[in-house]
Amino acid sequence: xxTRPISRPFIFLLWLSGFVLLFAxxxxxxxxxxxxxxxxxxxxxxxxxxxxxxxxxxxxxxxxHLHLLATVKRALIxxxxxxxxGVAFALVTGIGQFxxxxxxxxxxxxxxxxxxxxFPLFLVAYNQGDQAYIVTIVFGCVPIMILTIxxxxxxxxxxxxxxxxxxxxxxxxxxxxxxLELAPSFVLGSRLCFSTALIVAIVIETVxxxxxxxxxxxLARDALTDFRTPxxxxxxxxxxxxGFIVNMFLSLIENRLRGKLA
Amino acid sequence: xxxxxxxxxLQAEFANxxxxxxxxxxxDVAAGEVLGILGPNGSGKSTLIRVLAGLMKPSSGxxxxxxxxxxxxxxxxxxFQESFFPSCSLITNLAIANGLTRxxxxxxxxxxxxxxxxxxxxxxxxxxxxxxxxxxxxxxRALCSSSSLILADEPFSALxxxxxxxxxxxxxxxxxxxxxxxxxxxxxxxxxxxxxxxVLVVPPAPxxxxxxxxxxxxxxxxxxxxxxxxxxxxxxxFSELAKVxxxxxxxx
Numbered sequence: 001x002x003t004r005p006i007s008r009p010f011i012f013l014l015w016l017s018g019f020v021l022l023f024a025x026x027x028x029x030x031x032x033x034x035x036x037x038x039x040x041x042x043x044x045x046x047x048x049x050x051x052x053x054x055x056x057x058x059x060x061x062x063x064x065h066l067h068l069l070a071t072v073k074r075a076l077i078x079x080x081x082x083x084x085x086g087v088a089f090a091l092v093t094g095i096g097q098f099x100x101x102x103x104x105x106x107x108x109x110x111x112x113x114x115x116x117x118x119f120p121l122f123l124v125a126y127n128q129g130d131q132a133y134i135v136t137i138v139f140g141c142v143p144i145m146i147l148t149i150x151x152x153x154x155x156x157x158x159x160x161x162x163x164x165x166x167x168x169x170x171x172x173x174x175x176x177x178x179x180l181e182l183a184p185s186f187v188l189g190s191r192l193c194f195s196t197a198l199i200v201a202i203v204i205e206t207v208x209x210x211x212x213x214x215x216x217x218x219l220a221r222d223a224l225t226d227f228r229t230p231x232x233x234x235x236x237x238x239x240x241x242x243g244f245i246v247n248m249f250l251s252l253i254e255n256r257l258r259g260k261l262a
Numbered sequence: 263x264x265x266x267x268x269x270x271x272l273q274a275e276f277a278n279x280x281x282x283x284x285x286x287x288x289x290d291v292a293a294g295e296v297l298g299i300l301g302p303n304g305s306g307k308s309t310l311i312r313v314l315a316g317l318m319k320p321s322s323g324x325x326x327x328x329x330x331x332x333x334x335x336x337x338x339x340x341x342f343q344e345s346f347f348p349s350c351s352l353i354t355n356l357a358i359a360n361g362l363t364r365x366x367x368x369x370x371x372x373x374x375x376x377x378x379x380x381x382x383x384x385x386x387x388x389x390x391x392x393x394x395x396x397x398x399x400x401x402x403r404a405l406c407s408s409s410s411l412i413l414a415d416e417p418f419s420a421l422x423x424x425x426x427x428x429x430x431x432x433x434x435x436x437x438x439x440x441x442x443x444x445x446x447x448x449x450x451x452x453x454x455x456x457x458x459x460x461v462l463v464v465p466p467a468p469x470x471x472x473x474x475x476x477x478x479x480x481x482x483x484x485x486x487x488x489x490x491x492x493x494x495x496x497x498x499x500f501s502e503l504a505k506v507x508x509x510x511x512x513x514x
Binding site: 157159160162163164165166167168169170173176177180181183 | 344
């Protein structure tokens with residue numbers, strides 16, 4: 001089938017229309033009570049709640065930015081550790097065939113275990129401290145990072161690496177070539193990893209409130225218990241927005257990395 | 263004069279399944295000389311290039327450049343399209359492979375492009391280039407190398423007729439003027455006659471080196487016509503055909 005090329009402004013218009021359509025559907029669902037009022041909050045209610053959540057005279061429960069920052073901090077720490085551990089482990093398993101075969105079954109097994117299931121164990125191990133949250137996030141993210149980087153290593157183009165070897169390229173050029181080959185898998189793994197880190201952080205916060213009491217997950221859970229549906233929606237939107245911003249940031253790093261290497 | 267490239271008793275075999283590719287290959291090539299490698303499909307021409315490029319270990323034998331083991335080479339690979347990093351421009355690809363700065367690479371590349379009479383923009387990424395343009399870039403990359411040994415595996419396969427003519431002339435001139443050695447795998451006997459000083463014919467065995475200078479273009483065309491004439495019984499094997507076309511020479 002022939003596809004006509006679409007201009008950039010038209011693509012932007014299509015994206016915008018998608019948002020408008022979603023907004024219209026959301027408005028209609030709230031206005032005509034398609035679903036129960038405790039399930040769907042109207043956009044205007046959510047907007048008012050957002051202003052209230054970020055206002056200076058908000059009550060302790062509604063200090064939304066502290067909840068948000070606590071969750072983002074947990075996700076970021078867990079994500080950074082996962083990336084570091086994942087890359088190091090993937091390089092060892094990707095380059096050394098023997099280690100790969102030994103670790104593969106265990107890795108596949110761990111990948112299938114939902115982090116929320118092992119969270120209670122970590123809570124006990126770390127005496128319900130904040131470390132339990134970080135370790136659970138790492139548990140959920142490391143296999144993703146290892147698998148994406150390992151598959152990136154497996155897909156490194158042998159012709160290009162052979163080319164460097166034949167031309168007698170030094171270690172710096174060889175590493176540069178290797179990084180160029182791995183950059184897409186690294187960025188893909190990092191993006192998937194951050195989404196997972198944020199999801200795991202919020203889910204485990206809903207299971208057990210962190211010792212500090214700050215966290216987007218427990219805020220959303222408490223809000224739902226109190227039928228404060230608009231606040232739950234603010235939590236949804238905030239989580240989505242954080243994921244979106246981090247994704248954009250990682251894309252920027254990817255482009256800068258490629259630009260620097262090029 | 264001492265040869266620049268010396269190959270003695272080279273043997274290569276694939277490990278799994280075990281298969282002997284070639285054995286007892288020996289030849290010398292002097293500086294400024296172009297040695298063609300001709301042979302039917304599967305005769306081990308590309309494997310010989312890979313062994314000389316250090317990409318495959320020979321099971322026995324030795325190849326040296328000026329008495330020392332071969333280090334870096336300028337290589338035009340058979341699968342040249344895959345040999346470029348897609349996220350970098352062609353000039354960056356050339357710089358990475360040769361371990362040079364962009365400025366130095368640009369100066370060397372412009373000189374080579376002018377000798378080969380090619381007008382190729384090196385500031386574009388491989389994705390926006392045709393197969394022919396990428397093959398030209400692969401040739402320029404090899405010519406930018408500081409190595410005195412250039413290995414080219416079917417370097418004209420994607421070039422148009424006019425580019426083949428200018429590249430043949432240009433490469434030969436660079437190899438002669440800079441005292442390099444060019445080993446070139448070819449399928450076209452016409453290319454072999456035009457560019458090579460001698461040709462290594464790689465049939466299953468024995469290997470023979472055929473000198474080309476005595477062979478004129480007219481001889482080549484005459485032999486081609488004879489080969490294609492249905493009234494004449496002229497169905498030689500590849501090595502026989504090569505020897506007839508290139509003029510029979512001493513076998514090694």
